[in-house]
Amino acid sequence: MEIIEVTSKPPYDSTPLTLVIGKFDGVHLGHQAVLQTAKEMKGEGEALAVLGFSDHPLWILKKDPEYQSKLTPDQEKMRILTRFGVDRYYRVEFTEEYARITANEFVLEHLSRLNVKRIVVGEGFHFGKGGDGSVTELVNLCSKIKSSVTVVPEIKEHGRKISSTRIRSLVKNGKMEAVQGLLGRPYTITGEVIHGEALGRTLGFPTINLGGTESYIEPKPGVYLGTAEIHHEKEGNEIWNVLISAGYRPTVNGQGYLVEAYLIDYSGDLYGKTASVSFLRYMRGEIKFTGLDALIAQMELDKKEAKELLEIIN
Template identity: 50%
Template sequence: MEYIKVTNVPPMSKESIVLCIGIFDGLHRGHQYLFQQARKLLNEDDKLAVWTFSSLDQTSITPIAQKRDLLERQGIQKMYEVEVSEAYTKITLETFTLEHLTLLNVKYIVVGEGFSFGKGHASDVELLQQLCERIGVQVLIVPLLRRNDKIISSTEIREYIKNGQVRSASQLLGRNYSLKGIVAHGNKVGRTLGFPTANLDQIDEYVAPSAGVYLGTVERYDPIIEQTESWNCLISAGYRPTVGGKSYKVEAYLLDYSGDLYDQTISVSFVERMRGEINFASLDDLIVQMKEDERSAREAFGMPLDRQNT
């Protein structure tokens, strides 16, 4: 996928594209449906492109690096990304359409029916259609996808994640919610308790699941064998009050794994919330609960109840 970072106006291009416009945070089922409709408009010489926006001032379901990966998996061939700044917020839809998009060879523009350009707009669909008519570009308005009579939205998914309702979030995303980061060296408390964990670093851009213990999976791409390996895991997300933790951390205890993941990039996916975070009276009480959590996790995953190769 070709990636173009836009700071002001896009570079001129004569390549024929069908252009989907939106924030696309989460790349949820509604976004996937929009891309499906856009693909139907493609001719042999057209490329499927996305114009999307990002901001450094807020957390995301899919920060930009992960969004790129997911867009490529959706068959997007070209990605224009704008980092929204104070200057960019002053650009009007008229300027965007008549001065920016005219630098590109856009065959169709595809947006959801709730499309708006900038904050405080109820809808800009009608204006977009009028402006595109002036420059000879057709506009496809895709109906918003619903589930249980509710519109699938990134806002709703964020709330599910913040409340620990990761299964509900996954149903709207079409995949398990995941965080991608680097395994950092921690204080190794888990190892001393008999539960060595992979501590995920560089995840501040993600929406943080509520504090608690989760069932999950860990994936790591191995460049030597050129394959992705995965393990079932228990995830601890929160502040670790029993051991005097102060900051929010995400740690994964990989079931039946033996090895060293330090400084490697892994993806941690949340399957189901098991319980909330507890401030135990003693480390012994914590260990008892961790053993019970592991037993429950093994039962849920259909794994042997005794540890293997650890």
């Protein structure tokens, strides 16, 4: 997938496009419905493109810390969009200046620089300064640049709108089965396997520590059942069942939030590899134990419970 950085206006391009517009944080089932519609509508010889933002508008404009982290940071989002057949991603650097662009300017001065044959958006789409531009206005403005507009109805779950805000809250509360139901896949954090303090190895539970995960929304501290996909450059990726510890490691006076995973029945060296850890089920909260012996005993219980759950799930 080609990634085009947009710092003001997109570069002129004659490539015929079917264009999807949105923040796409999470690429949840609602987003996927829009992407699938666009994919099915794409004409022969057209590229499927997405126009999205570098950062959430509420972080840039309001400095709301809730929106500094993401369900799907760029690296994760690109992987998912590629699987949906997206050919091109316009990554707009969202700034306070960009936020002042009116609906008129967005279509007639920005989108007009591209050869957009059709635009596909979700039912609740708004655009332009203050989000004042409605879907109706988008249709009217796009007629002037000879682009059609398709509006995809909202996808609901048990009568409730599927939204990134709702999913964010579920992640922070450890409700991973509900998260998976709205994303259509488990919540996943991808990072590089880095060296830690090797305490897990000393305790008989060697773990992989994920680095470079600061831009992800942090799951509720605790122990989770999950899977880890180990990415290899040449040979195929491998997937392992894991116990995930996410949090602050109070028993050993941990410094900062950390995601580490114990690969059940695995032995080997994965340092420097990229790993994607998926959260399937919250098992228990983070506990400050009286000592390492108590911690080891609980980890043995966690491993036993994990294997029992895996027999049920699989």
